[in-house]
Amino acid sequence: MDKGSPKAIHLKDYAAPAWRIDTVDLHFDLRDGATTVTSRLGLRRNPARPTQGPQPLVLDGQDLALLSVTLGNRTLTAGTDYTVDAETLTLPGLDGTEASLEIVTRITPETNTALEGLYKSSGNYCTQCEAEGFRKITYFQDRPDVMAKYTVTVEAERARYPVLLSNGNLVDQGESPDGRHWTRWQDPWPKPCYLFALVAGDLRHIEDRFRTCSGRDVTLRIYVEPGNEDKCAHAMDSLKKSMKWDEEAYGREYDLDVFNIVAVGDFNMGAMENKSLNIFNTKYILARPDTATDTDFLGIESVVAHEYFHNWTGNRVTCRDWFQLSLKEGLTVFRDQQFSADMNSAPVKRIQDVQRLRQVQFTEDAGPTAHPVRPESYIEINNFYTPTVYEKGAEVLRMYRTLLGAAGYRKGIDLYFQRHDGQAVTTDDFLAAMRDANPDVAVDWEQFRLWYAQAGTPVIDADGQYDAAARTYTLTLHQTIPATPGQPVKQPMLMPVALGLVGTDGRDLPLRLQGEAAAGEGSRVLVLNQARQSVTFVDVPTAPVPSLFRGFSAPIRLRFPYSDAQLTFLMAHDSDAFNRWEAGQTLAVKILLDMVADRAAGRPMTVPPAFLEAVGATLARAHDDRSFASLALTLPSETYLGQQMDVIDVDGIHAAREQLRQAIGSAHADTLRAVYDACREHGPFSITPDAIGRRALKNTALAYLMATGGADAQALCLQQYRTAAGMTDVIIALMLIADSDMAERQSCLDAFAERWQGEALVMDKWFMIQAMAGHPETVKRVTALLSHPGFSIRNPNKVYALVGGFTGNPVCFHAADGSGYAFLADRVIELNALNPQVASRMVKAFARWRNYDGERQAAAKVALERIAHTPDLSRDVYEIVARSLEG
Ligand code: B3K
Numbered sequence: 001m002d003k004g005s006p007k008a009i010h011l012k013d014y015a016a017p018a019w020r021i022d023t024v025d026l027h028f029d030l031r032d033g034a035t036t037v038t039s040r041l042g043l044r045r046n047p048a049r050p051t052q053g054p055q056p057l058v059l060d061g062q063d064l065a066l067l068s069v070t071l072g073n074r075t076l077t078a079g080t081d082y083t084v085d086a087e088t089l090t091l092p093g094l095d096g097t098e099a100s101l102e103i104v105t106r107i108t109p110e111t112n113t114a115l116e117g118l119y120k121s122s123g124n125y126c127t128q129c130e131a132e133g134f135r136k137i138t139y140f141q142d143r144p145d146v147m148a149k150y151t152v153t154v155e156a157e158r159a160r161y162p163v164l165l166s167n168g169n170l171v172d173q174g175e176s177p178d179g180r181h182w183t184r185w186q187d188p189w190p191k192p193c194y195l196f197a198l199v200a201g202d203l204r205h206i207e208d209r210f211r212t213c214s215g216r217d218v219t220l221r222i223y224v225e226p227g228n229e230d231k232c233a234h235a236m237d238s239l240k241k242s243m244k245w246d247e248e249a250y251g252r253e254y255d256l257d258v259f260n261i262v263a264v265g266d267f268n269m270g271a272m273e274n275k276s277l278n279i280f281n282t283k284y285i286l287a288r289p290d291t292a293t294d295t296d297f298l299g300i301e302s303v304v305a306h307e308y309f310h311n312w313t314g315n316r317v318t319c320r321d322w323f324q325l326s327l328k329e330g331l332t333v334f335r336d337q338q339f340s341a342d343m344n345s346a347p348v349k350r351i352q353d354v355q356r357l358r359q360v361q362f363t364e365d366a367g368p369t370a371h372p373v374r375p376e377s378y379i380e381i382n383n384f385y386t387p388t389v390y391e392k393g394a395e396v397l398r399m400y401r402t403l404l405g406a407a408g409y410r411k412g413i414d415l416y417f418q419r420h421d422g423q424a425v426t427t428d429d430f431l432a433a434m435r436d437a438n439p440d441v442a443v444d445w446e447q448f449r450l451w452y453a454q455a456g457t458p459v460i461d462a463d464g465q466y467d468a469a470a471r472t473y474t475l476t477l478h479q480t481i482p483a484t485p486g487q488p489v490k491q492p493m494l495m496p497v498a499l500g501l502v503g504t505d506g507r508d509l510p511l512r513l514q515g516e517a518a519a520g521e522g523s524r525v526l527v528l529n530q531a532r533q534s535v536t537f538v539d540v541p542t543a544p545v546p547s548l549f550r551g552f553s554a555p556i557r558l559r560f561p562y563s564d565a566q567l568t569f570l571m572a573h574d575s576d577a578f579n580r581w582e583a584g585q586t587l588a589v590k591i592l593l594d595m596v597a598d599r600a601a602g603r604p605m606t607v608p609p610a611f612l613e614a615v616g617a618t619l620a621r622a623h624d625d626r627s628f629a630s631l632a633l634t635l636p637s638e639t640y641l642g643q644q645m646d647v648i649d650v651d652g653i654h655a656a657r658e659q660l661r662q663a664i665g666s667a668h669a670d671t672l673r674a675v676y677d678a679c680r681e682h683g684p685f686s687i688t689p690d691a692i693g694r695r696a697l698k699n700t701a702l703a704y705l706m707a708t709g710g711a712d713a714q715a716l717c718l719q720q721y722r723t724a725a726g727m728t729d730v731i732i733a734l735m736l737i738a739d740s741d742m743a744e745r746q747s748c749l750d751a752f753a754e755r756w757q758g759e760a761l762v763m764d765k766w767f768m769i770q771a772m773a774g775h776p777e778t779v780k781r782v783t784a785l786l787s788h789p790g791f792s793i794r795n796p797n798k799v800y801a802l803v804g805g806f807t808g809n810p811v812c813f814h815a816a817d818g819s820g821y822a823f824l825a826d827r828v829i830e831l832n833a834l835n836p837q838v839a840s841r842m843v844k845a846f847a848r849w850r851n852y853d854g855e856r857q858a859a860a861k862v863a864l865e866r867i868a869h870t871p872d873l874s875r876d877v878y879e880i881v882a883r884s885l886e887g
């Protein structure tokens, strides 16, 4: 692999371009088998990089057939006037201060299976340019700090492509000979080329309007394939809510007269924020109660918001280079999290966000692909659209807000937009705006900057000492940041520690630090900025139970020597909802790890009665907040439990978790059944937070009842599967049935496929359920499903459902015989040739292979090496595999 290995790009090598591109005039002649792209570039010397004499102009281009190059009026000659290789078109010395260059290229979107650049999905043309797909459309300086104004003409056959869209406003349209037609679009806002978009196809749309805060009317449209118009209402509603929320919470108004969304079935990610022409994976647009689950509805709300919010955080202010990706992604994820918290339940949203962070980001941060929020180097930038850049990046934003307070944070945001509107900037520029807008806040911003630079999840070891005689409580925090690839030694980080001390009556004690004149609120934010730090609270009447990192105020792993009794106490009394949930999780982790250890030592696994009592108490309060209760009743995931072990005991974790679930189901069978019945819906189906909470709690109860394997539970589950009105209840019941050995298992799965074969997104659920089933035959079944008529290896959603679902199956994927790993290697090798981005996403499932036992490690290594030796390995897959095998 070493010879000719792809080269890494380094942040330290950044240099501004010698030439800027001010205007881009594109003409697309879309034809089967050969699309011609004519690009006219208005070039100007970059005043920010003064240079003398002629300067080379190097344009990026990939998989393009070059037809002609014209400078001004002069047709250039290959070899003398310019050179072309597999990745660039170079004009060796371009003179003067301005130039006009026309380039004609030919491309074949029909054969583009990588779904990057211009490609076809269900017969329609669409684009995906971020990060570097524009170079697959035409030669260009494909980098985000080149911002230009675009005019785009799209021409195609009218009958097959009645809808022709691009960014900005429609300024002209007309007929062409031979049944063809064209439209012309102009985007008044300068943008980087990764935000360019084009769509041509036979699409239908729904339309609505939004009046902005300054009274401008915006036409909103969602385009879908014919027949899906009745599944767009929720997405449209989410869009209007996002537009309003951004005006109110961030003072951001929309800046064009149209906002279009197009949903396509073949898309590598969730969605893309192209200026005024968002392109979405159908998964994040299409929803009807009978086809989509509550999770789908909430996902749509947050992704529609996320892409809309990018209009300011990403588009109006963009990234200088791709190392700055978290500048837009961390910030925009944080904004969509805030939005969803406001639209639904804030504590529930926070818990779900932290669950996700732990599930995916903590795993990444502890493995071979760990990297800082602002990476220093990459081989393939598409590999860096990671949980670290997105989710940990969002946590960094949350910490700014916790440190500065809501008002200080908003001042910083306002200054950021005021300074940088229309620019391509860095995370340092963002930090400077936050700092400069809050001169009175005493935070060492240089130290805070380490959150962008240091990888690895900090571990905080905390302890508390109560001195009854002195009535003081001393809290000691000690931070360590684990070594990560390329970063053996770390500096202490600066982080907000939101905390409270809970008194014996269950209330927060007023907090007064030594040296302070008076006691303050019961919850406050302290700043941890040293490796070891102690604080002493005075006037503490009795030994308190500390509630630390409330609301998960920093993305860390906390270790505090809580007793089981203290955790049960916090579960019941902590005023911070997040920490009430957290206490339950911590207790469950303790108990489960003890059970795993017992099993490993050949002892029987036992469930402490006190834990079952604590679960009973949670059940008794369940109707106070059903969504919260459903989360509080859910045991930590097998992945999270695995993170707590040096060598992950796959079977032990699974056995312990199943036994505990069964014990809960048996101990509380009657209460669970009563909760189930009380949550049943009355009246029409709705997706209000209350209705979602009812279904979540009801299905949590059903899952525990099913864990007992009892006939009553199975009958109830079957009844729910057969009679439920909405997809949430249907799919949970089917999942539980698929996970059981019920006689009806296969007939239910068959009936579901029969019923939903025409709905691709519903069939994805069917594939996923079978891939995730804890069934001895799963790997065989998944292999067989690759040949199912509804499956296609070329469709990312299908791959994520079946292959991705299988890699999330804790026992079957990690089967000791290596069958799961071999299956994944085969798929990665197949995908490598078709769609490197999807292949690379899948191969990340090997990331923690060194944390399993010797037998599994050996099998994973064989699989990884087999991938490494694949001819024509893409940069995407190469980078992940090479890192995984290193060190
Ligand atoms: N910005 C896009 C992601 C592009 C991924 C390119 N491989 C979607 C988003 O984060 O909003």
Ligand code: ZN
Pocket (backbone or CB within 6 Å): 306, 310, 328, 329, 332
């Ligand atoms: Zn984004």
